[in-house]
């Protein structure tokens with residue numbers, strides 16, 4: 010018996026075995042949770058299917074979260090499979106690469122809309138549909154980053170999107186609390202994932218955290234997964250609307 014035994018939920022955002030969504034999946038599976046997955050685009054199918062199989066998942070579907078019809082389709086299908094769910098892991102973000110290289114002031118309307126739509130609105134889009142299936146209460150967990158709170162060079166429009174995401178966590182927590190649905194965010198320190206690859210200066214960021222953070226190291230994917238497990242489990246039954254930093258203490262320095 011594990012602390013997530015008997016709990017069922019859906020995970021959005023596994024791209025490969027380095028994804029924070031995948032670390033969440035492994036932590037949840039290790040404690041008895043049953044997992045459903047969605048992935049973005051044909052290209053990822055070949056990567057996701059074997060991972061889902063590793064954790065015995067009965068549900069792996071494509072879903073472009075920028076398309077309401079695809080979200081509806083996934084939840085209709087999930088409802089037919091399980092009828093009820095206990096948790097959602099939302100680990101999804103996207104901005105145009107060119108908006109993560111230059112200056113924030115140069116962000117186009119289209120770039121702003123894309124980043125906010127995919128990285129912030131999708132939490133609300135998913136939460137509304139998931140809440141209908143959370144008939145015994147539930148837990149919704151998303152991933153955010155320090156760039157929402159303070160200026161991080163080049164994070165730019167993603168920082169604005171994560172600020173909107175963190176505010177959405179609080180408004181969703183207020184709306185869904187009466188159904189005993191909790192909504193929280195994990196603000197993870199930098200981790201080598203697909204989303205972090207190719208970002209200029211990422212290695213230097215990892216080095217800076219190692220030198221400056223109170224714990225003198227970077228966060229591991231497993232530690233982010235364990236925090237998601239805590240939020241899904243009843244250990245966090247009175248915690249909602251929170252953004253918890255899982256960053257080896259880096260953010261307390263205010264750098």
Ligand code: 0WE
Nearest residue numbers: 102103104106109154162163164199204205208
């Ligand atoms: O939230 C993120 C990554 C978000 C992200 C990354 C990409 C890269 C490839 C969103 N969209 C894209 N679009 C792409 O085309 N992180 C917390 C990781 C991250 O991203 C940064 C960081 C850190 C840390 C970007 C600039 C500066 C620091």
